[in-house]
Amino acid sequence: DLEFEIVECWLNGTKHEDPEVMADYGDIFETKPDAEQRRLGAFALKQFKAYKLAAGKTAKSILISCSTRLAPFAIDEVLEITSYDELHLDKLGDELSALFIIISDTDATFNFLVAIMYSQLFNLLCTKADNSPGGKLDYHVRCLLDEFANIGEIPQFEKLIATIRSREISASIILQAKSQLKAIYKDNADTIEGNCDTMLFLGGKEKSTLKEISESLGKETIDSFNTSTNRGQSESYGMNYQKLGKELKSQDELAVMDGGKCILQLRGVRPFFSDKFDITRHKQYPMLLDDNPEMGFNIEKYVSDKKAMRLRLSRQEKFTGYGVDMTDAGQEVTAVSAKETDNADTAISEETEEKEIYVGF
Secondary structure, three states: OHHHHHHHHHHHOOOOOOHHHHHHHHHHHHOOOOHHHHHHHHHHHHHHHHHHOOOHHHHHHHHHHHHHHOHHHHOHHHHHHHOOOOOOHHHOOOOOOOOOOOOOOOOOOOHHHHHHHHHHHHHHHHHHHHOOHHHOOOOOEEEEEOOHHHOOOOOOHHHHHHHOHHHOEEEEEOOOOHHHHHHHHHHHHHHHHHOOOEEEEOOOOOHHHHHHHHHHHOEEEEEEEEEEEEOOOOOEEEEEEEEEEEEOOOHHHHHOOOOOEEEEEEOOOOOEEEEOOOHHHOOOHHHOOOOOHHHOOOHHHHHHHHHHOOOOOOOOOEEEEEEEOOOOOOOOEEEEEHHHOOOHHHOOOOOOOEEEOOOOO
């Protein structure tokens, strides 16, 4: 409460009525808040005052709920991942690139991080496409969502899947069975499936999936011949000819479908019953770990190489920092010598070789 009172007084340009408080927080009032601090401070004050309207037990319940929801961020590794941005999701549509999101398929503790990432990805790319000429991205962005049921629920995905196509964004949803989609998105599962123009069935035994695919494939026309023979004092013969409809693929036929076959349903054309592609025949197959063990990706070496590229300065190294004055009075570039700083970590020896660091702005 006291800290928010100090913030409110600082934003309003007034001083706290308690002299002891002013003695402890007097340093804050030596500077005036800028426009960004006023905006963020006003927002924080509104939320805090709304929280203070709750009764004692309700306020405690709010704090407990908030603390529970934010508990994963108390882990150092999660805090380190979310403290800065190195993915640059809004740049995926600007150049040819590949981003791999690898998560555990057995432990769903941190799946919410991936769901947040996908939500930000779609929102950023859609906003970028809307602000681009023609309302499209420069490069088509395709999301291969393998094990889609294990990454958690993406907020408003049923709306995103219906609107991202026109912006040069597509999503390939990969599931073991259709029931997994219904378990997560419930009533919106049919909406998501209806916005997918292509369905590729690789095989399976889940009953509801087999039933839906069998019905969607339609029927074929077959000829039925029935013969009959009556034996008595005079023997007679009969033949009955009919045209009937039969499922193109029945459920039992789909269940025992050859593992080397697949069924492709594309909007506007009849389904295809085709062979699966033999990956070993691909010209770049030797680049995979399955064929060449030397092609394995060493994540530890990659991270160590990245860290080695970071600049490290010792206390004996001399450098010069540059700043930019972007005020209306004059946009001048001013050089500030690092030896003028009071930071002990950047103390400079006059006898050392001078080095300069150019900071992009």
